Amino acid sequence: MKGNSGLVEEIVKLKEQRKAVILAHNYQPGEIQDIADFVGDSLELSQNAARTEARVILFCGVQFMAETAYILSPDKTVVLPDANAGCPMADMITAEKLREKKRELPSVAVVCYVNSSAEVKAESDVCCTSANALRVVENINAEEILFIPDQYLGHFVSKQTAKKMYLWPGYCPTHMKILPEHITGLRTKYPQAKAVVHPECRPEVIAVADEALSTGGMVRYARRDDVSQMIVGTEIGIIHRLKKENPGKEFMAATRKAVCPNMKLITLEKVLWSLQEMSPEVRVPEETRLRAKTAVDRMLQIA
Numbered sequence: 001m002k003g004n005s006g007l008v009e010e011i012v013k014l015k016e017q018r019k020a021v022i023l024a025h026n027y028q029p030g031e032i033q034d035i036a037d038f039v040g041d042s043l044e045l046s047q048n049a050a051r052t053e054a055r056v057i058l059f060c061g062v063q064f065m066a067e068t069a070y071i072l073s074p075d076k077t078v079v080l081p082d083a084n085a086g087c088p089m090a091d092m093i094t095a096e097k098l099r100e101k102k103r104e105l106p107s108v109a110v111v112c113y114v115n116s117s118a119e120v121k122a123e124s125d126v127c128c129t130s131a132n133a134l135r136v137v138e139n140i141n142a143e144e145i146l147f148i149p150d151q152y153l154g155h156f157v158s159k160q161t162a163k164k165m166y167l168w169p170g171y172c173p174t175h176m177k178i179l180p181e182h183i184t185g186l187r188t189k190y191p192q193a194k195a196v197v198h199p200e201c202r203p204e205v206i207a208v209a210d211e212a213l214s215t216g217g218m219v220r221y222a223r224r225d226d227v228s229q230m231i232v233g234t235e236i237g238i239i240h241r242l243k244k245e246n247p248g249k250e251f252m253a254a255t256r257k258a259v260c261p262n263m264k265l266i267t268l269e270k271v272l273w274s275l276q277e278m279s280p281e282v283r284v285p286e287e288t289r290l291r292a293k294t295a296v297d298r299m300l301q302i303a
């Protein structure tokens, strides 16, 4: 078996030959973030996928993110190093169940968190990420919203808008592991620390935090001069980036249990293998892609 530096060297060489760009989500393992050309949140990654000139997008994240990249750039080859890297929240809704709900609520606009399949996006009016959910809800031309599939992000937005919101009962099992007592316990130990959590967290967790932000928002928040210690209420992979970009500051995970097993399926070995084989490729049937693209494009225009 090769050591990490041998693997990294081979990945860099092959990446150039393939004219590939490596995009990684903020929750990826540290060694994956370190070889990526760009590390970001879901919104930044989709914007990046839409404008890259590379021929190949090697996506280090989960299925729905790679699908979004393909939806925006179908002329490129999109590769996800482990085809099993899914998202349980995305699996909590199907296109069929959504169609049923739309028949029950004919006057709503469907706002779809990008953590969803291409088929579900294709049934939606507009997509959003945690970075722009409120802005999307406020800007869409409808007074009644069906927000899918994350009830907690939906609830967080509903507290800040006058619009009527119906929430799909989905959730992220990783963020569910973060409890209010994790935050309050760390606050007692680190009274100066700011507590920042992801809006996928339960409302009781958001209630005891200073801010609820997307992972990209957390990265920017950590750079502030008035932040020297930060309690981080999200998937622990982001701590690698926060520490790397802010030497001298302290970052404490709300709980070390907040690990997304799907994000951790991506390894250096699999990245190398997928560059060699150009597989597993992620594609979406053209009819679905075009309908999903309308919803993603609307989001990008608003963002």
Ligand code: 13P
Binding pocket: 026, 040, 041, 042, 043, 115, 129, 130, 131, 172, 200, 213, 214, 215, 216
């Ligand atoms: P963001 O990086 O967009 O905040 O999303 C978090 C997430 O759970 C992605 O799966």
Ligand code: SF4
Binding pocket: 062, 086, 087, 088, 089, 090, 115, 172, 173, 174, 175, 235, 260, 261, 262, 263
């Ligand atoms: Fe899905 Fe949660 Fe993992 Fe994000 S952290 S990919 S929402 S399971």
